[in-house]
Structures are given as structure tokens and as C-alpha cells.
Amino acid sequence: xxxxxxxxxxxxxxxxxxxxxxxxxxxxxxxxxxxxxxxxxxxxxxxxxxxxxxxxxxxxxxxxxxxxxxxxxxxxxxxxxxxxxxxxxxxxxxxxxxxxxxxxxxxxxxxxxxxxxxxxxxxxxxxxxxxxxxxxxxxxxxxxxxxxxxxxxxxxxxxxxxxxxxxxxxxxxxxxxxxxxxxxxxxxxxxxxxxxxxxxxxxxxxxxxxxxxxxxxxxxxxxxxxxxxxxxxxxxxxxxxxxxxxxxxxxxxxxxxxxxxxxxxxxxxxxxxxxxxxxxxxxxxxxxxxxxxxxxxxxxxxxxxxxxxxxxxxxxxxxxxxxxxxxxxxxxxxxxxxxxxxxxxxxxxxxxxxxxxxxxxxxxxxxxxxxxxxxxxxxxxxxxxxxxxxxxx
Numbered sequence: 001x002x003x004x005x006x007x008x009x010x011x012x013x014x015x016x017x018x019x020x021x022x023x024x025x026x027x028x029x030x031x032x033x034x035x036x037x038x039x040x041x042x043x044x045x046x047x048x049x050x051x052x053x054x055x056x057x058x059x060x061x062x063x064x065x066x067x068x069x070x071x072x073x074x075x076x077x078x079x080x081x082x083x084x085x086x087x088x089x090x091x092x093x094x095x096x097x098x099x100x101x102x103x104x105x106x107x108x109x110x111x112x113x114x115x116x117x118x119x120x121x122x123x124x125x126x127x128x129x130x131x132x133x134x135x136x137x138x139x140x141x142x143x144x145x146x147x148x149x150x151x152x153x154x155x156x157x158x159x160x161x162x163x164x165x166x167x168x169x170x171x172x173x174x175x176x177x178x179x180x181x182x183x184x185x186x187x188x189x190x191x192x193x194x195x196x197x198x199x200x201x202x203x204x205x206x207x208x209x210x211x212x213x214x215x216x217x218x219x220x221x222x223x224x225x226x227x228x229x230x231x232x233x234x235x236x237x238x239x240x241x242x243x244x245x246x247x248x249x250x251x252x253x254x255x256x257x258x259x260x261x262x263x264x265x266x267x268x269x270x271x272x273x274x275x276x277x278x279x280x281x282x283x284x285x286x287x288x289x290x291x292x293x294x295x296x297x298x299x300x301x302x303x304x305x306x307x308x309x310x311x312x313x314x315x316x317x318x319x320x321x322x323x324x325x326x327x328x329x330x331x332x333x334x335x336x337x338x339x340x341x342x343x344x345x346x347x348x349x350x351x352x353x354x355x356x357x358x359x360x361x362x363x364x365x366x367x368x369x370x371x372x373x374x375x376x377x378x379x380x381x382x383x384x385x386x387x388x389x390x391x392x393x
Contacts, residue, residue: 006073007039044101068121110143149186171299215384218347222386226319263353280310322381334371340392348382357382
């Protein structure tokens with residue numbers, strides 16, 4: 001549930017000046033009015049307001065059986081000077097910019113939610129470098145289970161929106177996320193925020209003709225599912241909704257009659273199945289030693305490759321991306337094991353609407369060192385495609 005404790009509207013029929021006074025909000029507009037959205041800000045220094053908000057969150061979780069709370073605009077709650085100029089905000093009791101009342105509330109919210117509703121999901125939409133958002137409160141964190149990875153979202157969509165001929169100048173936008181991927185428990189969000197207010201649909205963000213747009217989207221999803229973090233898609237993105245989302249009309253379900261859009265839906269289904277079958281993709285999401293670059297610098301080819309590791313004897317999984325419309329034959333990739341490797345996913349498969357360029361089900365790794373690995377194999381990379389390899393034995 002998208003739950004919004006950061007602010008509330010000024011409507012006469014809502015909470016604004018509920019009893020004729022500043023009951024829920026701060027009386028001082030430097031604390032009680034949001035400059036960006038024209039809304040009011042809860043006074044979390046009042047016990048009654050905190051109790052009201054905690055009761056609201058618990059109601060949705062316990063009575064309405066929501067799986068969790070995605071807390072909106074957390075950054076605006078953490079900082080007293082959020083979107084304010086000098087002189088437009090009031091420092092805290094120590095002279096700092098942190099909103100200590102809101103911080104205490106967020107910690108209490110997560111403590112109460114996790115203790116009273118075991119297994120609940122709590123996720124923060126937080127866009128700054130505030131430390132420990134998804135760390136327990138007893139370790140000094142805010143207590144959320146997850147944090148939305150807004151940096152990954154902006155960089156990744158920025159890269160994929162580029163025409164492939166220019167992507168080599170933006171290669172770092174795909175690799176930079178691994179500099180901080182293990183600092184929080186991240187969710188990779190392609191949410192409603194990216195497909196409203198004139199931003200267009202994800203499909204519209206992709207360059208090229210319709211085939212290339214769908215191929216780009218398939219590649220984006222396969223890269224996303226292999227990247228450390230949990231995946232989030234908004235409604236319609238699983239089949240390539242063409243128009244920008246609107247609450248006033250239905251999704252364009254008729255697009256599923258088109259093999260390209262139906263193929264994208266097939267891919268999302270298979271991504272989930274393969275994801276569940278291979279613990280390397282999720283078992284050690286918070287461990288930097290469970291991720292390794294194989295090829296991070298081939299910007300001229302718009303190519304990258306990395307390996308994910310699970311615990312113990314579970315099979316590693318190698319993800320290889322070719323984000324160019326040119327197929328690449330005999331592309332050598334270093335592999336951590338010798339012998340046969342199975343191609344468990346290829347976004348260019350015909351069943352997904354692709355051109356069926358691939359490796360006939362697998363490759364053979366020989367004793368030629370490459371990419372700091374003892375073994376390597378020549379791989380056929382499909383155009384605007386991603387392949388996943390796992391050891392056959």
C-alpha cells in the first residue's frame with residue numbers, strides 16, 4: 001500500500017485545522033506547510049498525531065490485510081530544510097536540519113508494525129544518502145525492511161532511453177549502481193511515478209521501432225531481475241503498456257493479441273520462474289561477495305557481464321547483456337567453471353517475440369583465462385538481448 005504520512009491536503013473536509021486550530025499540523029508554516037506540494041505537514045511531536053498515524057498504518061495491515069506499507073516521500077520527512085531556502089525553516093533543538101520528531105515516528109512505526117504484524121513489508125521511498133534506512137532500529141537505523149533504489153531507477157532508465165549509438169557514452173550509468181548496491185536492502189522500482197504526468201510509458205521511453213522498443217524492454221527486465229535487489233513493476237509494464245497510465249481508463253489489454261506484447265508477458269513469467277529456481281539471484285542479495293563483474297568496461301560494444309553467487313553448492317548464474325542492435329558472435333566471456341553451461345534464459349527467443357538468435361541451449365567453457373577467470377567460452381549475444389547461463393552439471 002502506498003501510504004503517505006509525509007503530508008496531507010488542505011481540503012476543508014479533511015484534517016486541516018480540524019477543530020479550528022492547527023490540530024494535526026504545525027501552526028508555524030515553516031514547519032507545517034510543504035512548499036512544493038501546497039500541502040500540510042503532520043506535527044509528529046504530538047502524541048495524539050503519532051498515535052493516529054500508527055493506528056492508520058496498523059489498520060491497513062491488520063484489518064485490510066495489506067502485505068506491507070510503502071512509505072511515500074520519506075526524504076521530505078527527514079530534513080527540516082527539505083525544499084526550503086535559508087530562513088524558511090526552523091532548526092531542531094540541537095541546531096541541526098534533521099526532523100527529530102519525524103525520525104522518532106518512523107522508527108516507532110517500523111518497530112510497531114514488525115512486532116504486531118510479523119512478516120510485514122515496510123519500504124521507504126527515500127532518495128537521499130541518509131544512512132541505515134533499511135537497518136534495524138537497535139543498530140541505529142530507521143527500521144524499514146527495504147529502501148527504494150531511486151538512483152538505480154534514474155540511471156537505468158536514462159541509459160535505456162538513449163539510442164544505442166550513444167549508449168557507450170552512458171555506460172557508467174549501468175555500472176555505477178554496484179558502488180552502493182549493498183549499502184541497503186534495495187527494491188528496484190519501475191513504479192507508477194515513472195509512467196504518469198507526461199513521462200510516457202516505459203515502452204515509449206525505449207528508442208527505435210516497435211520491435212526494438214520491445215527488445216529493449218525485454219533486455220531491461222532481464223538485466224533488472226539479475227541485478228542485486230528486489231524487483232517492482234507497475235501494472236501494465238509486464239506486457240508493454242503503450243500509452244501513459246491513467247486512472248480514467250483500463251489498461252490496454254488488447255495489446256496481448258500482438259505476439260510482441262504477448263511475448264513480453266511470457267518473458268516476465270519465465271523470469272519469475274527462473275528467478276525462483278536459482279538461489280544465486282536472491283539468496284545473498286545483501287552480500288557484496290556474492291556479485292562479481294566479468295565485463296564492466298566494454299562500453300563500445302554496449303556489453304556487460306556479471307556473475308551472481310548463492311550459498312554452498314548452489315549454481316552461480318552469469319548474466320550477459322548486449323544492449324546494441326547488432327548481434328555479436330563469438331563474444332568471449334570469462335566463466336568461473338569449466339564444462340557445459342546451459343542457457344536458461346534468452347530474451348531474444350521467438351516465444352518472447354525475438355529473432356531466435358542464441359546459443360542452441362548452451363555453451364562450452366574451456367581452459368582459456370578471460371575476465372580474471374580461469375575458464376571462458378565464446379557466446380553468441382542476440383541484438384538488444386540478455387542471456388543467462390548456469391553450469392549444466
